[in-house]
Amino acid sequence: MPATKDKSNSPIGRATKRIDGPLKVTGSAIYTSDHNFPGMLYAVPVGATIANGTIAKLDTKEAEKMPGVKAVFHRANIGQLFRVAPNSDFSAFSDEDRPPFDDDIIRYYGQYVAVAVAETFEQATAAAEAVKVTYNEKKPNVETLLSADSKVHVESERGDAQKAFDDAGLKLDVTYTTPAETHNVIELHSSVAVFDDPNFTLYETTQGVVNHRNVLAQVLGVEPENVKVISKFLGSGFGGKITPWPQSAIAAAVSRKLRKPIKLVISRKMTFHAAGHRPRTQQRVRISADEKGKLTSLQHDYLNHTAILDDFKENCGECTKYLYSCANLRVTSALAKRNIGTPTSMRGPGAVPGLFATESALDELAIKLKMDPLQLRIINEPEKDEGINIPFASRHLIECYKAGADKFGWAKRDPRVGSMKRDGLTLGWGMAGASWIAERWPAEVAVELRNDGTAKVSTGTQDIGTGTYTVLAQVLADKVGLSMDKVEVVLGDSSLPPGPLSGGSMVTASLIPAVSKAAEKVIGTLLAAAVKTPGEKYFGVEQKDMTYTEGKVHKKDEPASAGISFQKVLNAGNFKFLTGKGSSSTTFTAKPKVSMHSYGAHFVEVTWQEEIARLRVNRVVTVIDAGKIINPKAGRNQIEGAVVMGIGMALFEHTHYEPSKGAPLNSNFADYIVAVNADVPALDVHFLEFENTELNEYGARGIGEIGLAGFAAATANAVYHATGVRVRNLPIKIEDLLATT
Amino acid sequence: MKLFAFTKTADVSDAVKGASSSDTAQQGAKIRFVAGGTTLLDLMKLSVETPDTLIDINRLPLDKIETTRDGGLKIGAMVRNADLANHPYVKSHFPVLSEALLSGASAQLRNMATTGGNLLQRTRCVYFRDTAFACNKREPGSGCPAIEGENRTLAVLGTSDSCIATNPSDMNVALTALEATIIIKGPLGEREVAIDDFYLLPGSTPHIENVLKPGDLITHVVVKGLPSDSKSVYLKLRDRASYEFALASAAVIVQVEGGKITRARIALGGVGTKPWRALEAEKTLSGAAANEANFRKAAEDALRNAKPQSQNKFKIELSKRCLTHALKMATS
């Protein structure tokens, strides 16, 4: 039911400010670690200083005697913690399945072996350092060269790729690698646990309050009703906070043991140990084409490292099967076990490292063909999703390429290496395509109309910094014909109707139909109230003759302006509020009928100053089609942020695991290099808004991740154009370009 | 971090006296001065430094930048890096020093960091900063994992079998090219040490980094005036554009007359175990025509004795390009 006839009044598509902006800029937004409670104690974990072996002896005597120390917990005294049951529907999923302190085996550096609890953070830190652990140490395996420890899994296959490759004249067989990357969001992983027998209230840094509750209930061995998870604001997640990490169970277990509120904030260094990372990938690409550039075969065989106990697949072939038209294709995956903490999703998991490989390979192929790389992509544009043989719901990749090329000035590109100069610098121009899934999680929301003329929408999802508060306010404002300042959005509490995980760029798309249905419900109730309140304007009118548009209850045969506000209806009938609930279902099915994705293109200019080996990203044009953009300001912020991350991925980011001890060595912001402002040029971001209502009535898909997809390849392609050096191992380093290491 | 006593003083002699009972003024000292704290507190949080006592020297009257009669500078040890970098006379007469300071750290850190503290900042070698590892500099005789391990950012000049750690400072490189003198007040009185003699090569004692003894307080850094026709430049190369230590840097001060270099003072950063005075390059350039071929030749000479490790060979070439380009900038 469209509540606003006049679309120009709709807040949908408006670049409004964040409704939570004032809270954030004034410092009054309460983040997880800001929570304090009377009698609260601080917990600091002790991490293993080996990556492979067993604990021989754990001596807590000295630590326990230190000032302010209340207890030191470890395997022998923390109490039983349980494993999360396997499940296929994401109802309770974790990446690191082993409960903390489960055995005396150390499988990765920094694995928690104990936790010190004291009156102050400093006392707990000192005590944690004083815990003496001796180990039976074995040599860890953190080898960067990967080979399969698991069965090779065929992800997708059509035709006979190997034969076509063998028969081809023009072909390429190359291997690309992407390093382990650590999310390194500003807000450290934090847990503040309050046990009030039998209930736990857990303030968490999480991208999924409901999932977090379901997991923690299992780990603690209590009913989900006894666990409430709160996460009102998140200092970013990027996938690193999708699943619970061991510190959360430790804080809750300690709170239960000591019957005191416990605050546990892990250090920056610990985030490199037991809080997930994007695993290293190694991807062999074999690709062939005829002389006109039509692909004749494509093989993408990838491996990623994973933890000893957990099989995490970085699905690099995510886009390979549908991005290009190619009759002969084979995509395989395999895992390599390492003494490294459990990997997890990081912005654009699978697609992001995968597209680095395939979009670089296309560039290499174009050079072999002496063909413009953009042209090569256009030639190989598929008509349907050849991976599963179904039509595309909405694919406008060619339009993205063309719009981007136009804005960038691609037609002026001289393909010869090092041929383009400006102000004494060599220019390199590169491009690459981008794609990301467009799906829905299941979602439930409640909508309220209140007698003070305001409305409320609530759901157990969370705003991870992307603007979910604001976007939901826009959607509800649109649905009930209110201005946004009259809408309250309540999120970040697992006791609300279960909302989606903030993962996969799916929150907005998932919530729109649910809000829509909830609004429909509450408006139905409102109309019933209007016709049933004696003495009021519409008393006795048939409900079917009534409607609600532009914020007014009125008869269908009269203009909205003749109607009355819902506030009036509520007050006349003496209702405090009216409620409606709505839900939407997931689109993940075994047999989808249409292929739903978003698409985009990046065009990158690098400058190369050979005499001082200085490489900089100088200009970026990014065009994204993710359907309707509900809020262009928040939307642009997502794409710009992703491109900044892309600059880091292309040129800087790399977690180094030291071979002798298996420790991630550069576990701080001085040594783990991310892009700083000076590395980021002005970013030119455009949206093509091809609306497709497969997911929801506005035609909106997700935008959180796609901006990172393909960016590193576009940069590497530009670097080749400038320098003639093809870098297949990220990040692109000065030594690669000096080629003297 | 462990508990420590914290004392304050506004008197130089008091500070010296307070620290003179320390066991050493080098790694592991039990009594430490704290100035800006940006190196010391960081290392204390990592338990790399574990002093029992901190003497806060922020109130010492050593916060002035004076110009000397020969047009040089007398810089108080407590002068903040930001104030020194932005001082008009420093900017106009010693651009190499101002540029070096501004290329270092971040605005916030430069506001805290002091001249004395910067002289004594410690290496960024990851093993030094992590007590889970052996490190000869932190624990003499325990070994040097960097030689076989992570050494991309470490030194190629002045290394030993015991230690290959880089002195990471930018300011020190400029001060080395400026042939600065460090004024030290110790229990036995005041003394002056040339900056090149102040820092020690690691040899077999990498935990002893400089000539300071218990109680020694740096009070000033003195720099002589430069001839008015000299040009100076600091060039710093690193992976990202800002807020990162140097992979290679060069401080050059040159005078050119009739197309010939009459005098050159050169120091290299990011490549040496101490701020690296490149005397060989200075010699090559003295009297030579100011052209790129000679600059490159000087750079080759400066790095002639460079010894690469497994990951940092590229720094030799990078350092050469850095010096060549800095000379080009200074003479153009």
Ligand SMILES: Cc1cc2nc3c(=O)[nH]c(=O)nc-3n(C[C@H](O)[C@H](O)[C@H](O)COP(=O)(O)OP(=O)(O)OC[C@H]3O[C@@H](n4cnc5c(N)ncnc54)[C@H](O)[C@@H]3O)c2cc1C
């Ligand atoms: C994230 C980060 C990035 C950085 N990046 C750079 C960079 O790019 N380039 C760069 O050059 N530097 C960089 N630095 C280092 C920074 O310049 C130093 O930390 C700073 O200069 C130290 O000065 P301070 O006054 O804070 O020293 P403090 O930490 O107070 O002291 C350091 C040491 O000097 C001793 N000390 C201090 N003053 C005296 C004195 N007057 N007499 C005797 N002993 C004294 C102290 O006892 C202590 O041992 C960076 C630092 C950080 C944390």
Ligand code: SF4
């Ligand atoms: S290079 Fe020096 S500082 Fe680094 S580990 Fe070796 S001894 Fe320690």
